[in-house]
Amino acid sequence: MRFLSADWIFPLHIPPVKKGVIEIDSSGYILGLYNNRNEVKPNKIEIYEGYLCPGFVNAHCHLELSHLSNFIKPDKGFINFAKSIKKRNIFSEEKIERSIRLAEDEMKKNGIVAVGDICNTLDTLTQKKKRNLLYYNFIEVFSVKEQYNKDVISSALYMRNKFRDANMKASIVPHAPYSVNPNLLKNVINISDSDNDIITIHIDESFEEKKLFSLKDGEFIDWLKSMEADPLIWEDRSTSSSIIKDFNTHKILSVHNTFSDKSDMGDIYYCTCPRSNIYIENTLPDYSIFNTEKLCVGTDSLSSNFSLSIYEEIMLIKENSNFDLNTLLKISSKNGAEALGFSELGTLESGKKPGINLINKSVVNRIV
Numbered sequence: 319m320r321f322l323s324a325d326w327i328f329p330l331h332i333p334p335v336k337k338g339v340i341e342i343d344s345s346g347y348i349l350g351l352y353n354n355r356n357e358v359k360p361n362k363i364e365i366y367e368g369y370l371c372p373g374f375v376n377a378h379c380h381l382e383l384s385h386l387s388n389f390i391k392p393d394k395g396f397i398n399f400a401k402s403i404k405k406r407n408i409f410s411e412e413k414i415e416r417s418i419r420l421a422e423d424e425m426k427k428n429g430i431v432a433v434g435d436i437c438n439t440l441d442t443l444t445q446k447k448k449r450n451l452l453y454y455n456f457i458e459v460f461s462v463k464e465q466y467n468k469d470v471i472s473s474a475l476y477m478r479n480k481f482r483d484a485n486m487k488a489s490i491v492p493h494a495p496y497s498v499n500p501n502l503l504k505n506v507i508n509i510s511d512s513d514n515d516i517i518t519i520h521i522d523e524s525f526e527e528k529k530l531f532s533l534k535d536g537e538f539i540d541w542l543k544s545m546e547a548d549p550l551i552w553e554d555r556s557t558s559s560s561i562i563k564d565f566n567t568h569k570i571l572s573v574h575n576t577f578s579d580k581s582d583m584g585d586i587y588y589c590t591c592p593r594s595n596i597y598i599e600n601t602l603p604d605y606s607i608f609n610t611e612k613l614c615v616g617t618d619s620l621s622s623n624f625s626l627s628i629y630e631e632i633m634l635i636k637e638n639s640n641f642d643l644n645t646l647l648k649i650s651s652k653n654g655a656e657a658l659g660f661s662e663l664g665t666l667e668s669g670k671k672p673g674i675n676l677i678n679k680s681v682v683n684r685i686v
């Protein structure tokens with residue numbers, strides 16, 4: 319049994335507690351929370367400078383792209399980014415595997431305990447089986463042409479089963495409204511089963527995406543036409559976010575919304591990846607449009623970020639919003655745990671095993 323105290327405790331299911339004490343067992347389960355150090359024998363308390371909060375949940379990452387760190391130049395726009403990502407396979411298997419291992423290490427060091435991770439391959443499976451972190455695996459599909467749908471779906475089902483066979487959460491998800499032809503989207507919805515806790519999708523990541531749907535004009539339409547994309551992709555909708563309605567019964571995590579307006583928003587979970595948005599498009603979302611009880615945060619991958627640190631992400635949100643520290647920490651832990659269905663994580667409630675981060679002078683240390 320340990321008793322941990324600091325200048326402030328941020329349990330997140332209740333308001334912050336000044337000089338509170340958390341009681342944990344030897345496996346890290348929370349046994350209790352005390353409002354006052356006097357309630358515990360003084361020689362038993364470990365007192366830290368700074369504040370304590372639950373482990374962080376990185377709600378959006380692409381761990382398998384870690385080898386593309388420093389490969390794509392920042393601030394060149396989304397289409398340049400998407401074209402560069404296509405070169406992901408020119409690297410050796412060793413380089414890919416080592417980069418995945420190092421990236422996971424970095425997340426662990428930065429106080430991250432769980433990840434919502436996009437997978438187009440099985441490259442991360444071996445590392446994830448080590449159970450260093452918890453993962454929700456989103457098997458992502460895309461195809462702008464209908465002719466590949468059968469192959470895309472059968473390969474996604476194969477990958478989903480591989481992750482599920484290893485006792486991990488996995489759902490098949492569409493990449494984005496512009497990269498999935500209407501029938502592929504229908505297929506994704508149809509194969510969704512009761513083990514699908516949540517669907518995630520990239521929405522309004524670039525201004526050109528917005529222009530595609532609202533004006534049927536711009537660089538995206540030229541790019542899609544050059545790939546002989548199914549025109550129904552843009553003819554059938556006038557906003558990117560309208561795709562959310564197609565999933566009427568599912569829990570959704572909409573990622574980015576960098577260019578979304580208040581009118582695009584629904585009662586779903588959102589994930590912002592601010593440092594990736596700066597890296598690719600040099601823009602941030604309007605943080606006033608989000609419901610902070612349902613906003614999560616992600617690092618995106620090392621192909622569009624310099625590090626995998628939830629703390630650095632929320633410091634950037636802090637500079638660009640009016641969110642207080644308790645709200646920023648809910649975004650970092652509680653909301654992501656709820657969205658991804660990790661019921662033991664996210665708050666310092668009795669019975670949970672959330673991991674505990676100590677933050678002092680902007681340095682994050684996972685102490686439990």
Ligand SMILES: [Zn+2]
Pocket residue numbers: 378379380436520573618
């Ligand atoms: Zn992404």
